[in-house]
Amino acid sequence: MREPVRTIQLSVNGQASTVTVPVRKTLADVLREELRLTGTHVGCEQGVCGACTVWLDGEPVRSCLLLAVQAEGHQVTTVEALGTADHLHPVQQAFWENHGLQCGFCTPGILMTVVAFLREHPAPSREEIREALAGHLCRCTGYQNIVRAVEDAARRLRPARG
Amino acid sequence: MRTVGRADGWAKVTGRAAYAGDVRLPGMLYAALVRSPHPHARLLRVVKDAAWSVPGVCAVLTGEDVPYGTYGRRVRDMPVLAREVVRFAGERVAAVAAHSLQAAREAARRVEVHYEPLPAVLDPEEALRPDAPRVHEAAWRYPGAVVGPDDPPNLQSRRVWQYGEDVDAVLSRCPYVFDETYTIPAAHQGYLEPHACVAWWKPDGSVEVWASNKSPHRLRAQLAACLGVPADRVRVMPVYVGGDFGGKGSPMDVPVCVALSQATGRPVKLVVDYEEDLTAANPRHSAVVRVRLGVDGEGRMQALDVRAVVDGGAYAAFKPVEHVNLNGFAEAGNTYRIRAVRIESLIAYTNTVPRGHMRSPGSLEANFAVESTVDVAARALRLDPLEFRLRNVLRTGDRGTLGEPWMEVRGEEVARAALAALREGEGAGEESTADGGRWARGVGFAFYCRAAHGGETEVELRPQPDGSVVVRVPFPDQGGGQHTVVRNVVQRELALPAEAVWVQQADTEELGTDSGVGGSRVSLTASAAAAQACAQLRERLRQEGLEGWELRAALAELARRRPGESVRAQVKVDEELWMNSFCVQAARVRVDRDTGEVRVDELVTALDVAGVLNPPSHRAQVEGGVVMGLGSALCEEVVMEDGRVVSGNLHEYRLPSVSTLPRLRVVLVPGGRGWGPYGVKPVGEMTNVAVAAAVANAVADAVGVRVRRLPISAEAVYRAMQEAGR
Numbered sequence: 001m002r003e004p005v006r007t008i009q010l011s012v013n014g015q016a017s018t019v020t021v022p023v024r025k026t027l028a029d030v031l032r033e034e035l036r037l038t039g040t041h042v043g044c045e046q047g048v049c050g051a052c053t054v055w056l057d058g059e060p061v062r063s064c065l066l067l068a069v070q071a072e073g074h075q076v077t078t079v080e081a082l083g084t085a086d087h088l089h090p091v092q093q094a095f096w097e098n099h100g101l102q103c104g105f106c107t108p109g110i111l112m113t114v115v116a117f118l119r120e121h122p123a124p125s126r127e128e129i130r131e132a133l134a135g136h137l138c139r140c141t142g143y144q145n146i147v148r149a150v151e152d153a154a155r156r157l158r159p160a161r162g
Numbered sequence: 163m164r165t166v167g168r169a170d171g172w173a174k175v176t177g178r179a180a181y182a183g184d185v186r187l188p189g190m191l192y193a194a195l196v197r198s199p200h201p202h203a204r205l206l207r208v209v210k211d212a213a214w215s216v217p218g219v220c221a222v223l224t225g226e227d228v229p230y231g232t233y234g235r236r237v238r239d240m241p242v243l244a245r246e247v248v249r250f251a252g253e254r255v256a257a258v259a260a261h262s263l264q265a266a267r268e269a270a271r272r273v274e275v276h277y278e279p280l281p282a283v284l285d286p287e288e289a290l291r292p293d294a295p296r297v298h299e300a301a302w303r304y305p306g307a308v309v310g311p312d313d314p315p316n317l318q319s320r321r322v323w324q325y326g327e328d329v330d331a332v333l334s335r336c337p338y339v340f341d342e343t344y345t346i347p348a349a350h351q352g353y354l355e356p357h358a359c360v361a362w363w364k365p366d367g368s369v370e371v372w373a374s375n376k377s378p379h380r381l382r383a384q385l386a387a388c389l390g391v392p393a394d395r396v397r398v399m400p401v402y403v404g405g406d407f408g409g410k411g412s413p414m415d416v417p418v419c420v421a422l423s424q425a426t427g428r429p430v431k432l433v434v435d436y437e438e439d440l441t442a443a444n445p446r447h448s449a450v451v452r453v454r455l456g457v458d459g460e461g462r463m464q465a466l467d468v469r470a471v472v473d474g475g476a477y478a479a480f481k482p483v484e485h486v487n488l489n490g491f492a493e494a495g496n497t498y499r500i501r502a503v504r505i506e507s508l509i510a511y512t513n514t515v516p517r518g519h520m521r522s523p524g525s526l527e528a529n530f531a532v533e534s535t536v537d538v539a540a541r542a543l544r545l546d547p548l549e550f551r552l553r554n555v556l557r558t559g560d561r562g563t564l565g566e567p568w569m570e571v572r573g574e575e576v577a578r579a580a581l582a583a584l585r586e587g588e589g590a591g592e593e594s595t596a597d598g599g600r601w602a603r604g605v606g607f608a609f610y611c612r613a614a615h616g617g618e619t620e621v622e623l624r625p626q627p628d629g630s631v632v633v634r635v636p637f638p639d640q641g642g643g644q645h646t647v648v649r650n651v652v653q654r655e656l657a658l659p660a661e662a663v664w665v666q667q668a669d670t671e672e673l674g675t676d677s678g679v680g681g682s683r684v685s686l687t688a689s690a691a692a693a694q695a696c697a698q699l700r701e702r703l704r705q706e707g708l709e710g711w712e713l714r715a716a717l718a719e720l721a722r723r724r725p726g727e728s729v730r731a732q733v734k735v736d737e738e739l740w741m742n743s744f745c746v747q748a749a750r751v752r753v754d755r756d757t758g759e760v761r762v763d764e765l766v767t768a769l770d771v772a773g774v775l776n777p778p779s780h781r782a783q784v785e786g787g788v789v790m791g792l793g794s795a796l797c798e799e800v801v802m803e804d805g806r807v808v809s810g811n812l813h814e815y816r817l818p819s820v821s822t823l824p825r826l827r828v829v830l831v832p833g834g835r836g837w838g839p840y841g842v843k844p845v846g847e848m849t850n851v852a853v854a855a856a857v858a859n860a861v862a863d864a865v866g867v868r869v870r871r872l873p874i875s876a877e878a879v880y881r882a883m884q885e886a887g888r
Contacts, residue, residue: 003268022262022264024264025264029263036186037177038181038183039176039177040177041404043436044811045435045436046436046811046812048812049436051354079175080176095167095171096168098167098778099168099643099778099782101168102641102782103353103355103402103403103640104402105353105355105404105405107174131821133820133821136819137812137817138354138820139351139352139353139405139817140786141786142786142788142789142823142826143789143823144781144782145785
């Protein structure tokens with residue numbers, strides 16, 4: 001009757017982790033409960049809201065739709081690794097300063113998508129930004145400050161690229 | 163490091179902000195619930211054996227095992243777990259605590275519940291008939307009930323608001339009477355954080371609670387009443403709340419979580435999944451609203467009669483106001499001069515999900531019905547709908563429709579600002595008209611006016627040895643920005659930089675009073691309390707002979723001399739301030755003449771404002787409201803079939819996404835008279851209300867048909883066009 005468990009190795013935020021997890025446990029739950037990385041939030045659990053977005057080998061994925069065992073051998077990155085306590089990632093700074101958040105529940109997932117998006121699109125149009133954010137729900141802001149924050153983040157990142 | 167953003171911004175962008183679901187205590191157990199699949203049934207028997215057989219299970223509780231009373235925010239009519247009877251599909255029947263969430267959920271699946279289905283009443287109009295099945299045998303016996311034994315069997319609340327001359331008499335003299343009926347469905351608040359709590363019944367008999375709840379002090383009182391313990395035995399701890407919009411003000415699942423903790427002697431965490439939240443929490447009331455509007459030969463409104471029959475669901479427990487009705491109905495027609503007004507709101511118990519508050523409770527229901535009727539009247543009288551509104555709009559010096567002595571009314575200025583913005587946008591963003599006549603275009607307006615209300619709160623300032631100030635507040639930031647508002651006030655009062663002001667939520671033992679984050683009152687109460695606390699702190703510095711010092715040095719010196727000293731200010735702001743805010747919204751839409759598809763191209767919001775404490779935070783409240791209003795207008799509906807909510811996920815319950823938004827234009831109309839030291843007006847519940855009526859009126863302008871039910875779907879427009887033969 002006990003659910004099968006498996007011991008897996010994965011890299012989380014650059015650190016090798018070995019965890020023993022029930023095989024049906026989602027990556028989101030393992031990050032939050034086993035690894036205590038509660039910055040990754042769980043909203044709809046169906047891949048609609050985007051709050052649980054993390055990176056798998058640098059690409060945004062919905063961690064509520066992945067089982068932890070499917071992440072075995074991969075590199076997982078969460079919001080906790082975007083910046084350091086003293087030195088935020090420019091995208092984090094832009095969201096903070098532009099009020100690109102209110103209740104903050106959707107924020108970590110959106111940040112993960114936006115950082116990856118700006119890597120590929122250093123000078124996005126408003127339309128491209130809206131398209132990039134289409135898979136994320138935010139009930140608080142009406143999205144306008146989020147789009148403004150992404151535009152500002154792109155500006156902050158550009159000079160660094162030379 | 164620059165810190166011009168929100169007070170809670172750093173914690174939220176780093177993932178360090180703790181919500182209730184993030185709390186983890188040593189030895190903590192995880193809970194899962196068993197819910198009724200039947201809207202109305204007798205509970206015959208619950209067999210727990212199979213549930214107990216799951217390894218790691220520590221408690222399996224049913225109603226008989228819970229030693230507490232019923233609970234509620236005002237009317238305490240909801241059992242912690244159902245006893246003898248279930249009254250809606252989704253009601254809690256049993257609860258399990260186990261060492262892992264997986265084990266708890268598995269055990270919950272194995273609880274065997276035997277039901278005998280009973281006839282259910284699913285429609286409020288039917289529920290109020292004398293022969294209707296009874297949802298509660300004796301609803302008047304619940305603590306806080308506002309009905310009596312002689313009322314109709316399923317009445318939950320009846321309110322009548324009346325002012326001026328006799329409505330029927332005036333209507334009978336009007337040459338034009340418009341008699342219209344509108345339907346507003348249930349809707350979910352759409353916060354992304356599902357309800358979550360952690361409860362710990364400690365060995366000494368005290369209870370600690372972490373909950374996704376916006377009113378910790380009220381939660382403490384509600385829990386104490388349910389558990390039958392003094393309020394000081396319950397301590398509600400600070401956490402961030404992941405969105406609220408009216409839906410996070412109740413104890414919800416906290417009492418059952420406490421029961422599991424008491425039964426096991428361990429802390430217990432209960433996080434419902436989003437489906438449970440969508441199907442079994444406290445969505446917006448559904449309502450059928452009949453409006454009779456009498457107009458004279460000069461196009462002046464004379465009389466308004468509004469009768470709403472409202473579905474309150476199986477319990478009244480989730481409503482905070484004394485009469486457990488919806489104050490928004492009292493706003494019906496309040497943007498106009500009308501001699502005779504009568505508004506009746508009848509809320510019935512039914513065997514459906516209990517209803518609660520959603521941002522501006524009752525307002526959207528009243529506004530959609532009345533502002534649609536006003537448009538119908540204008541078109542029938544061959545008057546321009548905006549001109550008709552302006553001819554009748556309430557002005558400064560007028561009494562309100564219910565006799566309110568408003569200190570000012572800025573409807574006309576705000577409407578003119580909306581019109582100017584709409585004209586500026588003309589032609590912009592529209593696609594080529596070479597579409598073969600597929601799209602019909604239209605513009606619609608709607609007015610909204612809302613009163614401000616007071617409340618009470620407390621703010622504490624603690625000077626720190628580094629010259630900064632820790633500001634303790636008794637309320638969470640559920641997204642509305644109230645921690646930022648407090649920081650801004652303290653910054654201004656003490657001339658401190660943002661990084662020298664740290665706002666923290668206190669737990670309920672630390673600060674004494676607070677009416678919670680609701681009714682758009684916290685900017686008023688908190689700005690006043692913060693300003694008062696700052697004045698007290700300056701007085702303390704003076705007493706200590708530090709007034710000539712540079713302020714941060716003085717604060718550091720005070721902290722050094724008097725370690726741990728703080729100042730506190732409590733304020734209580736009158737419930738009635740006779741201050742209102744006015745909002746005018748205009749939608750520019752196109753409608754596919756064949757399919758009925760509606761596209762909103764532009765939405766203009768003009769809003770009456772006074773002092774704005776934090777412009778970007780204010781803007782977010784305004785824009786967030788507009789987008790929520792679009793959701794209600796176009797896509798959101800909690801769909802029920804046979805009394806069960808079937809829109810149980812975010813694929814089916816569609817929230818607006820960024821890719822579906824029209825161009826949003828927001829025009830703030832400054833110069834209003836606000837309240838308190840910073841002259842503020844509430845903003846949180848303004849811009850979500852009139853969007854639906856503006857869009858419906860624009861659809862009518864485009865294709866000449868009236869949609870009388872929300873949301874305004876392509877199907878609804880298509881059918882209306884078919885019926886009209888267009």
